[in-house]
């Protein structure tokens with residue numbers, strides 16, 4: 001990825017909140033030199049991004065070096081401010097510039113309107129485990145994107161974990177609902193499991209320690225056992241007639257977790273569609 005950027009054709013991050021910072025950490029870890037990374041954010045706090053250059057953090061686009069054309073601009077602002085934020089980037093978009101948006105719901109068409117049709121738009125849906133190189137992103141663009149730009153978009157997101165190309169943009173709201181929002185479902189699972197432990201008589205701290213490490217350990221096991229499906233790992237916990245079977249009888253019934261997850265993911269996807277503007 002190093003070959004794509006330079007001081008005069010840098011990587012420009014717009015919005016360095018939870019998601020923007022998580023990605024920038026991944027890029028710096030992947031070897032993007034701090035000299036080749038600029039950040040625009042009203043909060044502009046380089047301390048939050050170790051390894052970055054303080055003088056490359058600016059509070060507004062107007063404070064970026066004049067005449068600079070970015071090789072890639074990654075828009076990580078809220079969907080609701082995208083229509084205002086995109087036109088401000090126009091001076092930094094050249095023929096060669098890739099404009100990526102990670103905003104839920106924001107479509108390629110909306111991006112093209114915001115950039116005035118300049119540059120090449122790419123829509124991405126990452127997730128926050130990107131901060132530790134364990135993210136997964138869905139990436140899509142109009143069919144005419146060049147091989148080089150497609151490779152750059154995938155490499156940018158690969159640097160934060162894995163990246164998968166999504167052929168049809170209309171699947172991006174489903175990607176958002178599964179993997180973009182997904183980490184929150186897992187963290188809520190920790191909260192619910194701990195709360196259930198407390199209800200069964202465990203001290204709060206003990207219940208949280210048990211729930212937390214159970215999710216961490218299960219995730220690592222899933223990662224380590226690459227040949228085994230999640231369903232097989234589940235079966236290996238489940239002794240016939242045992243305790244897990246009793247719990248799964250509750251979770252797997254018709255109105256159980258499967259149905260609840262289906263409704264939750266459908267709600268997230270619908271909200272993504274509503275955020276398009």
Ligand SMILES: NC(=O)C1=CN([C@@H]2O[C@H](COP(=O)(O)OP(=O)(O)OC[C@H]3O[C@@H](n4cnc5c(N)ncnc54)[C@H](OP(=O)(O)O)[C@@H]3O)[C@@H](O)[C@H]2O)C=CC1
Pocket residue numbers: 014015016017018019020040041042043076077078079081084085102103104125126127128180181
């Ligand atoms: N959080 C997540 O897990 C994921 C988020 N996303 C997407 O990432 C985007 C950002 O979300 P998230 O990081 O959670 O939000 P945050 O609010 O944490 O970060 C957004 C940042 O952008 C700043 N900002 C606002 N306007 C501008 C502007 N015009 N120029 C530059 N910076 C600006 C905000 O500053 P201020 O606070 O002062 O407004 C804030 O620091 C959203 O579009 C979301 O859909 C995608 C996948 C996962």
Ligand SMILES: O=C(O)[C@@H]1CCC=N1
Pocket residue numbers: 104176180181
């Ligand atoms: O909640 C949201 O809208 C964003 C998009 C995916 C995760 N967070």
